Amino acid sequence: MRRDHGPVVPVMLPGDVPAWLVVGYRELHQVTADPLLFPRDSGLWNQWDTLPEDWPLRPMIGQRMPSVYYTVGAEHQRHLRMVNPALEGVEHVELRGWCEELADGLIDGFCGRGEAELVAEYAKPLPVLALARIFGFPDAEGPLLTRTMSDLADGGPEALDAYREFVGLMYKLVADKQAVPGDDVASRMLAHPEPFTDDEYALDLTALTAAGHLPTADWIGNSVRLMLTDDRFSASLTGGRHSVAEAMNEVLWEDTPTQILAGRWAARDTWLAGRHIGAGDMLLLGLAGANLDPKVHLDGYGGADGRGDGFRNGNSAHFSFSHGEFQCPFAAREIAEIIARSGIEVLLDRLPDVELSVAADSLTRRPSAFLRGMTELPVHFSPAPPVGGRP
Known part of the structure; x- marks a missing residue:
């Protein structure tokens, strides 16, 4: 795409719906840094009247929903004033302990077999169980949340039903916490002094949970895949932990879980990298494309092959995590990193000789243009006894 079209690429979404995919680093910085010209206001989209009601990407786009993810301007800031303190109230040491406990419980379920499929049995359930705990869900609802969010993100025929089920769980959580508040994100949001409706609470919780689950699961899966297939990390599987952070950072550059975000909408006619962008046109944020823009790596990191040391030196x-006014909140990034790093470290501590059970080039990705994660990650290891973690 970059070779044939440059940094701003005309693309078609399912149903021949036109959009622009921004894959240039500087161009993406320009778009995300200008919320007036390129707001995250899907109500501006000039294609709404052409879409069928069952268009599978509707849940990924949204239409003027009153949540932190889709509001703009002063209304967006109002939601952030409620959401950010609720996330900042998560105690990191306690969260790490929960993650290690939950990770031990999941590993106990397969450690005696000597083999496992790490995506379904570990990488997917761990983040949702941890998020369910900090948001205020009962642990027993974790598997249902895992299934609905996976169906939603893949954008397939089950996406619309999964979205309705997912949002329904959030409304139930709001009602439960209004009746019996606790020390959790949902309760802190409800205790915020500014008035919000139940719809706003539920949709904010929907956005936070969806944004936190699969990207974190894929961060775990993609990092473990890298460590199991790249010789630079093989020594760390039986050695120290220092390479875990390096692998996680390299994944964010070269194999980022969130490949594309939808999106931004042009507030008026404008130009971007020589492309005429019409008022109401959608711009898809090509996070992965921008991360791999060879111009930036050649100019910014000095690597003759376009892979400078910046990838691996922190x-x-x-x-x-996007950029600008609508980037992922810092507190949410910290939560995701604690979950992912704890999960990887516990896995390597418990199963130090873990290896892939299939050839690396046979591994496949989920069929999603938005999120990049492994379909399966089959491994084998020496059988080990359970430690009694919570299942």
């Missing part, structure tokens, strides 16, 4: 100038 540089975090990637777009994996």
Whole structure:
């Protein structure tokens, strides 16, 4: 795409719906840094009248929903004033302990077999169980949340039904916490002094949970895949933990879980990288494309092959959490990193000789243009006894 079209690419979504995919680093920075010209206001979209009601990507786009993800301007800031303190109230040491406990419980379920499929048995359930705990869900609802969010993100025929079921769980959580509040994100949101409706609470919780689950699951899966297939990390599987953070950072640059975000909408006619963008046109944020823009790596990191040292020396100038006014809140990033890193470290501590059970080039990805995660990650290891973690 970059070779044939440059940094701003004309693309078609399912049903021949036109959009622009921004894959240039500088161009994506320009779009995300200008919320007036490129607001996250899907109500501006000039294609709404052409879409069928069952268009499968409707849940990924949204239409003027009163949540932190879709509001703009002063209304967006109002939601952030409620959401950010609720997330900042998550105690990191306690969260790490929960994650280690939950990880041990999941590993106990397969450690005696000597083999496992890490996506379904570990990478997917761990983040949702941890998020369910901090948001205020009962642990027993974790598997249902896992299934609905996976169906939703893949954008297939089950997406609309999954979205309705998912939102229904959020309304139930709001009602439960209004009746019996606790020390959790949902209760802190409800205790915020500014008035919000039940719809706003439920949709904010929907956005936070959806944004936190599969990207974190894929961060775990993609990082473990890298460590099991790249010789640079093989020594760390039986050695120290220092390479876990390096692998996680490299994944954010080169194999980011969130590949594309939808999106931004042009507030008026404008130009971007020589492309005429019409008022109401949708711009898809090509986070993965921008992260891999060879111009930036050649100019910014000095690598002759376009893979400078910035990938592996802790540089975090990637777009994996987006950028600008609508980027992922810092507290949410910290929560995701604690969940992912705890999960990887516990896995390697418990199963130090874990190896892939199939050839690396046979591994496949889920059929989603938006999120990049493994379909399966089959592994084998020496059978080990359970430690009695919570299942």
